[in-house]
Amino acid sequence: MKRINLFVFATHHLSNNVAAQRFKGLLKYLDPAKYRVFIFTREPAAAAHAADLPPGLDVTVFPLAGHCVGSESSVSSSLLMLAAAFIRPLPLLLARFDAPSRPWFISALKEADRLCREKLAMGERCVAIGTYSPIDALIAAATLAHRYGIVCLQDFRDGLVFEPLGKPGWLRTAIRKLVERRVVEVSDLITSVSGPLVDDFRRRYPDKTSKVLPNGYDPSDFAGLVNDADSEKQAAAIMARYVPAGATLIGHFGRIGASDASASTSLDCFIDAMNNTVAGMANVHVMFVGALTPSERASMERAKFSISVLEPVERRLALQLMKQCDKLLLLTGSRASCATGKIFEYLAAGADILCISAVRNAATEILAETGAGQTLLTRDLAGDAGALRKLLAPPAERASRNIKAYSKVEQAGMLDNWISQMVLT
Incomplete structure (x- = not known):
């Protein structure tokens, strides 16, 4: 033929x-x-x-x-x-x-x-x-x-x-x-x-x-990480330098407001909630890796919790770092159609995903459908000081995940x- x-x-x-x-x-x-x-x-x-x-x-x-x-x-x-x-x-x-x-x-x-x-x-x-x-x-x-x-x-x-x-x-x-x-x-x-x-x-x-x-997500991207000694070594060096020993690591990768301006509001909401929550929590560290706007960097300076902000890194290194995270942070705004590209790599990386969003959208639907994470709307986050603490606590048992469709x-x-x-x- x-x-x-x-x-x-x-x-x-x-x-x-x-x-x-x-x-x-x-x-x-x-x-x-x-x-x-x-x-x-x-x-x-x-x-x-x-x-x-x-x-x-x-x-x-x-x-x-x-x-x-x-x-x-x-x-x-x-x-x-x-x-x-x-x-x-x-x-x-x-x-x-x-x-x-x-x-x-x-x-x-x-x-x-x-x-x-x-x-x-x-x-x-x-x-x-x-x-x-x-x-x-x-x-x-x-x-x-x-x-x-x-x-x-x-x-x-x-x-x-x-x-x-x-x-x-x-x-x-x-x-x-x-x-x-x-x-x-x-x-x-x-x-x-x-x-x-x-x-x-x-x-x-x-x-x-x-x-x-x-x-x-492309399964071969993650299969190739197994024998990638260079990116493993670089990831270990970054973890040793920026993440306190024994900390629960929350990672965010890629852009925020540069892709969707309304997502920057979700970042502000997350930082405020973390500032109100961190005093009653165990050792938690949040790591942002990627291109951020000046206003987003200014927002991060308000953080009262352990935080590190890294410049964009080569993609294989970013995937290695994702695999080191206990939670992966997804920030979406007010776009109903939004299913930001990073969610799919998050799915394959394996850690539970925490989504902070202004609305229920395509990304939050994917999390619910796959069992890969949970969502907090900004309005609920602002009104319930304990909501974030509950989601950051280790789950009693790991939820069943089905990501095959992606x-x-x-x-x-x-x-x-x-x-x-x-x-x-």
């Missing part, structure tokens, strides 16, 4: 952002006898490559230069992107000209167009996949799918219209709705990270098929099934 060619537009595939590279783990578990994969991504800021893809899978990664729509966008590039969403031939017309500063999606489409035309001429099947954010990847996938009439999967790892990223305002909201409608128009399947987002797509696009494709192996099987249904039926 001829293989299926996947043209994956994943702008942050080579970045260190766990949520942004969600297809990276999925693709490695696809059947190499069935799939050939082409990944179009942005050139990384520092040297990086998709080294964790097994050699048996036929994967070609195209790291391409160029700006994407976002905080660094000029007005002209944003207008070009908007025009490309509505004038479908425009990106491929522009791809004929070798401009030194052209947008990323133009370069990505130039490569994809050549390869897709070649594979279709050989009688092979092709699928276009775009994953947001940024919006550039969705527009590139929609353009390729429309040009050749191939199957298109549009993936939203964040909200574009429902709890959107980016600046607010009625004009921006109206433009987001128009662009979203255009990229969804050519899609055969819409996927997104959580139930609330998918429910919103189903309500607004009842004629389209929408499914939950959650973020997840394994990349399991999810790759789902993705394979969906693509097969679209392409082979």
Whole structure:
């Protein structure tokens, strides 16, 4: 049987952002006898490559230069992107000209167009996949799918219209709705990270098929830690330097408000509750590892309990440190769709998860569903001084955990099934 060619537009595939590279783990578990994969991504800021893809899978990664729509966008590039969403031939017309500063999606489409035309001429099947954010990847996938009439999967790892990223305002909201409608128009399947987002797509696009494709953890990331003597040694050195002997260690990894500004309020709530609780508690130490905002660092200076704040560390070292924690701290804000990427690595690390959140959301639902942790809402935390103490106490018996649905192996099987249904039926 001829293989299926996947043209994956994943702008942050080579970045260190766990949520942004969600297809990276999925693709490695696809059947190499069935799939050939082409990944179009942005050139990384520092040297990086998709080294964790097994050699048996036929994967070609195209790291391409160029700006994407976002905080660094000029007005002209944003207008070009908007025009490309509505004038479908425009990106491929522009791809004929070798401009030194052209947008990323133009370069990505130039490569994809050549390869897709070649594979279709050989009688092979092709699928276009775009994953947001940024919006550039969705527009590139929609353009390729429309040009050749191939199957298109549009993936939203964040909200574009429902709890959107980016600046607010009625004009921006109206433009987001128009662009979203255009990229969804050519899609055969819409996927997104959580139930609330998918429910919103189903309500607004009842004629389209929408499914939950959650973020997840890659079992091989944790299997590789067993014989990683370097990261083990580094983790031991950090523990010896920062964590008091015999302390119950609560760890938080990654960003807080830089990913979701409302989560910084949950941090403040946690610090206030710890200040009110720590006097009656045994030896507890809280360790924050990751990029924090100046205001978050200022909040941590109010801590009356044992605390350490570390700069971001290499990912393997972060995973080793997670495995040393007695509790893993998750801070989420007021976004109902929020299932921050770190929760999935927390699941695989094994420690009980303590979530402080402004609302019940996708992350708190995952904790309840898997039995991997407990949630305290900020309003309850502020009103009950003993609530945090109860959750920090060692459990009488360990809860039963079922995290299989969030394994990349399991999810790759789902993705394979969906693509097969679209392409082979």
